[in-house]
C-alpha cells in the first residue's frame with residue numbers, strides 16, 4: 001500500500017496542518033512517511049505545495065514523480081490545476097472551490113472550474129461555507145481532509161484518532177469541532193464522488 | 194523530523210556546546226530547533242543568532258579552540274561571506290569538534306544563485322559529508338564531531354533545500370556528554386604567521402591521503418554491485434533516492450556507488466571505471482564529481498551527467514530528471530492548463546515596507562527611476578509590479594556600497610535601501626566608506642525590527658540603528674527617523690525630498706514593526722491572558 005499526496009494552496013493557508021493530520025494518522029498505523037515542504041520566500045502569498053508520501057514499504061524519494069500522485073488536495077481551485085502533471089491517470093483531485101485572489105490576473109473563476117471538471121476524478125467542495133455552517137470558519141482545512149479521506153488508504157477512525165491526538169491539548173471542544181468538520185467533508189465526498 | 198531538525202538533534206546528542214548561525218533559507222530551522230530543545234536549555238548550549246556568517250564562523254572557531262564541540266550553520270551564499278575564516282580554518286585546524294553545516298539551494302527556491310558548497314570545500318581541502326536522508330543527516334551531525342577531533346580539522350555537512358525541508362522518521366542515539374574546556378596542545382596551532390602557516394598547510398596536504406582512506410571505508414559510501422556493467426552510476430546525497438525510486442523495490446540493474454563522504458574514494462571509483470563501460474554521475478548542484486572524472490579534455494573515461502546534457506546543466510534533480518537520464522519511459526499527468534497564472538510572493542498586507550516605497554517612489558519619480566540600490570530581504574519584493582521601485586539586489590550590504598559607487602560616478606541623487614538585519618550584517622562597513630568621503634547619497638533603512646524574510650528571527654540591529662550611524666560618524670542632522678504609515682505620507686515624502694537634495698551623506702530610518710511579528714506578539718499576549 002502506498003499513497004502519494006500533493007497538497008497545494010497559497011502561502012498562509014495552512015496546508016501543512018492537513019499534512020500533519022495525515023502524518024499523525026499514518027504513524028499510528030506504523031506506515032513509513034516522507035514529506036517535502038516549502039519554506040521561506042514562496043510562503044509570502046505565493047503558491048506553495050507539499051509532497052506527502054505514505055507507504056507500508058520504505059520510501060526512496062522525498063519528491064513524488066510526475067504522473068504518480070494518487071491525489072491532489074488543494075485548498076484553492078486554481079492551485080489544484082498547477083500540479084496536474086503529477087497526477088496519475090487514476091488519481092483524484094479534491095479541491096476547495098473558494099478562490100484566493102491576490103494577483104491582478106487571476107483567471108475567470110468559471111474557466112478554472114471548467115478545467116477541473118475536464119479531469120476524470122474530482123471532488124469540488126466549498127469547504128469554507130461548510131466550515132462556516134458548522135460555526136468554525138477556521139476548520140475548513142479539516143473539511144478538506146474529510147473530503148480527501150476516502151482516497152488516502154487510511155481508515156476514517158485512524159484519521160479521527162490522529163486529530164484527537166493533535167488537538168487534544170486544546171481541549172474537548174476544539175477536538176469536537178475538528179471531528180465534525182472532518183465528518184462533514186467525508187459525507188460530502190461520499191455523496192459527490 | 195525535518196532534515197534541519199535532524200541535524201540539530203544529532204549535534205545536540207553528539208555533545209555540542211554551541212551553535213552559531215545567521216538565518217538563511219534553507220538552513221534557518223537548525224538553530225531554531227536548538228532554541229526550542231529542552232536539553233539545549235538544560236545544558237545552556239549557546240544558541241543566539243550571530244550578526245553575520247563571518248562572525249558566526251569565527252565564534253565557532255573560538256569555541257573549538259577552547260576544546261568544545263560546536264556547529265556553525267548558514268546558507269550557501271553565507272559561506273561567501275565567511276570564506277576568509279572558512280579557508281583559513283582548514284589551515285589552523287580544529288581542537289574541539291567543528292562542523293560547518295552549509296545548505297545549498299539548487300533551483301534557487303529562495304536564493305540569488307545555486308553555487309555548490311562542495312566546490313568550496315574542495316578548494317579549502319575540507320572533508321564533506323552529504324546525507325541522502327534525514328537519518329544520515331542525524332548520524333553525520335552526531336559523529337561529525339568525533340571525526341573532526343580525530344583529524345583536528347573542521348568538516349562540512351553539505352545539505353540541499355530538499356533535504357533540509359523534508360520530513361521523515363529519525364532514530365536517536367545515546368546522548369553524549371559535552372567536552373570540557375581544553376586548550377590546544379600546540380599553542381601556536383591557531384597562529385597563522387607565514388612560517389607556521391606553511392608548515393600547517395603541508396600538514397593539511399598530508400592529511401588528504403588519510404581523509405581519502407576514511408572515504409573508502411566510510412559507512413556513508415557504498416559500492417553496490419550489479420550484473421549490467423554497461424554503465425556504473427555514482428549517486429551523491431539525495432540523488433541516490435531518486436535513483437532507487439525509478440526501480441521496483443529499489444533494485445538497480447547497474448553497479449551503483451552511493452556517495453556521502455568526500456574527498457572521493459579513489460579505489461571505489463577506480464573499480465567502477467575498470468568494470469563498467471560508462472559512468473553516469475547524478476549529483477545535486479554543480480557537476481563537481483563529474484568534472485573531476487571527466488577531466489578537461491573529456492578523453493579517457495566515458496562520463497555522462499550535466500556536462501553532456503544527459504542531466505540538465507542547472508537546477509535541482511528530481512525522480513523524473515533521473516528517469517530521463519536512465520532512459521526510462523515515463524507518463525506524466527495532463528499539462529498545466531494555460532489559464533493557471535503565476536502567483537509570486539508579495540508583501541503582506543499592512544507591511545511597513547509598502548508605505549516606505551510609496552513615499553520613496555513619489556520622490557524618485559521627480560528625478561526619474563533607475564537610481565535605487567536595494568538589498569536582500571522582504572523589501573526586495575518591491576522589484577515586482579506594481580512598485581518596480583528598485584534597481585539592484587546582489588548580496589547583503591551591496592545596496593550601500595553600490596549607491597556609493599554610483600554617486601562617485603556622478604549619479605544624483607543616489608539612493609540605497611536596506612533592512613535592519615541586513616544593515617548590521619554587512620551595511621555598516623560600507624556606510625563608513627561613505628562617511629569618510631561624505632558621499633552624496635541617501636541610505637533608507639527600512640527597519641521592521643526583525644529578520645523578516647527568513648521568518649522573523651531576532652535582529653541584532655534592534656534599538657541600535659541610529660546610534661550605530663551616529664557612532665561611525667553620520668551627521669546627526671541628517672539622520673532622520675520616520676514612521677511609514679499612510680497618514681504620514683506627505684511628511685515622509687517631504688523628508689525624503691530634503692535628504693535627496695542634500696549634497697552629502699544622509700540616512701533615513703523608516704521604522705515600523707513587521708506585521709507578522711506584531712501579529713505573533715498579540716497572539717501570545719492573548720494566550721497569556723487566557724491562561
Ligand SMILES: Cc1ncc(C[n+]2csc(CCOP(=O)(O)OP(=O)(O)O)c2C)c(N)n1
Nearest residue numbers: 217271569570571612613614615644645646
Ligand atoms: C549572505 C546571506 N545570508 C543570509 C541570507 C538570507 N536572507 C535573505 S533576506 C534575509 C533577512 C533580511 O532581514 P532584514 O534586512 O531585516 O529585512 P526584512 O526581510 O526584515 O525586511 C536573510 C537573512 C542571504 N540572502 N545572504
